[in-house]
Amino acid sequence: MLETARQALLTPPESKAAGGPALAVRGLSVFFGRQAAVKNVSVDIATRAVTAIIGPSGCGKSTFLRALNRMHELNPEARMEGEIRLFGDDIYSRHVEAVAVRRRIGMVFQKSNPFPTMSIAENVTVGLRLNGIRNRKILAERAERTLRMAALWDEVKDRLHAPAISLSGGQQQRLCIARALAVQPEVLLMDEPASALDPLATSKIEDLIVQLKKDYTIVIVTHNMQQAARASDFTAFFYLGELVEFGPTAKIFTSPSQKQTEDYVTGRFG
C-alpha cells in the first residue's frame, strides 16, 4: 500500500479524478472516549471545488476534518464509526495504513508549522524526500513549481536556502501549503489556515485557495463567514457535532433551509 502511494507521487493527481465525489462520507461518527464529537455525518465532497465547513467553536468541524485523513487517530482516545471513501477507496479499510491515506490527503494547520531547522526549499521537498526521491533536479523543479502554485515563488526565489522561520507568518503559512502540495495530494484539508494571519495575508491565502481549486479538491474549516462565502463553492454547517445543512455556498448564505443555519450565518449566534 505504501509502495503504491509512493508510486502515485510521480503521477499528477488529474489522472485519478474521474467523475463522482472526491470524498464520500457515510454515517461518520467520531468519539473521544464516550463523548461523540461528530454524530452520524454523511456528505459528498465535490472534486476540484472548495468545500467550507462552518459552525460555532466545539461543533466538531475540526474533528470531522481530521477524520478525513485519519489525523484524529493521533489522539489515542479517538474512535470512529462509519465509512469514508476517497475516489472509491475505503480509507478505513483494514488493509489501508493511515500513513498511506495521509499521502493522498494533505493537511494545512491553523498555525503555520514549517520545520524550523530546514530551509525554505527543504521544507517544500521534505515530503518527496521522505518518499525516497533524491534526484536534485526533480526536487528543485518540484520546489519551484509548488512554490509558484502557492504564490510564494517571487518572494522567496532569491533565498531558497534561508531558514524557513525567517519568513513572515503569512509566508510561512503559504510555505506550509506548498509543502502539502508538493506530494501532489488528491485532497487538501485546511484547518482555519488564515485564523492567525492579518487581513492582507488572509486575502492572499483566500486568493490562493480559489486558484488551487482548478487542480485540487479542498476542504476548509473556517470561523470566518466572509471567508467561506468568498472562497468556497459548497458549505457545510455543523452544530453540536451534527451536520445541520449542506449545499452550494450561495444557497447556504442567502436562503438556508434550516433556521439554525440562518441564525448562524446572519450572526445571531456563534
Add this chain to the structure above:
Amino acid sequence: MALAIFVLVLLIGYELLHGSRLSLHQFGWRFLITRDWDVLNEKLGALTFIYGTLVTSAIALLIAVPISVGTAIYLTEVAPLRLRQPLVMFVELLAAIPSVVLGLWGLFVLVPFMRDHVDPSLEKLLGFLPLFKGPIYGIGFLSAGVILAIMIVPIITSVSREILRSVPGLQREAAYALGATRWEVTRIAVLSYAKKGLFGAVILGLGRALGETMAATMVIGNIPNISASLFAPGYTMASVLANEFTEAVSGLYLSALFEVGLALLGVTLVVNAFAQLLLKTFAGPTIKPQH
C-alpha cells in the same frame, strides 16, 4: 544570583591556583604533559590522570548517549501512555543510587563479568585493534567507562525526555500530515527540532562523567598508566584527588594534587567550551519558539 555563581567559580579557581602555586613553580606547564607520578622522588605530572579522565568519559558517552537518547525517544514517542510514568520513575530511581553503592556493585559484579565474559569476547572480535588487546584484569578503563555510562544514563535520559516533550505537537502533526511513519516523524520533526537541546543534555552528562569520583575510583585500578588497551588499569583526576589527599605529607605533593584539581577544572571548562563551539558550528540557528 548569576553574579554569585560567577564569583563562586572565580573563588574556587583562585583557591586551586593558590594551593598549587608550589607545584606550578616547580614543574611549570610541563606538569600537564608529564607522565610520571613518582611521589618519593617528587617527579610529578598529571598526564596519566588527564588521559584516564578523558578516556573513561569518552567510553561513557559512547555507551550512554545512544541508550539515553533512545530511551528518551521511546518514552516520549513510542511507549504506551500507561507505561510512560512508571518507566520514568525507574530511570529517576537509577539516578538516585549513591555512586559508592554503584562502585561496590561495579567491583563485585561488573568487574568479574567484564573479566570473564565481555573483555574476552571483545578481544576475540575486535582484538586486531590496539584498543582491545592486552592482558585482561577486569578493572580498568573499560569497566570504569561502563560504570560512568550507567551513572550518566539517567541524567541524559531525563533531560533529553524534557527536551523531546517540549517539541510542539504541531511539528509532529506537520510530519504526520505528509504521510510520515512514526519513525520518520521522530526523525524529521522531533529530533531535528530538538537536536540542540539534546546536545546540551549530552554535555550535562559529560560534565558529570568528567567529575565523577567514587564509582570510577572503585573499578579503574588506580594505577597511573597510559595505555592503548582499554583493558588496562588507569587512574582519573578525580580518583587521584580522592585517594591521595589524606596521604599527601610533603608540601609539594599536596600542591601537585591541587594542581591536578586545577587541571580537572580546566579540562572541564575546555571540553565544555569545545562542545559549545561544536554546537554553534553544526547545530544551525537557534530555534525561536513559535507562537
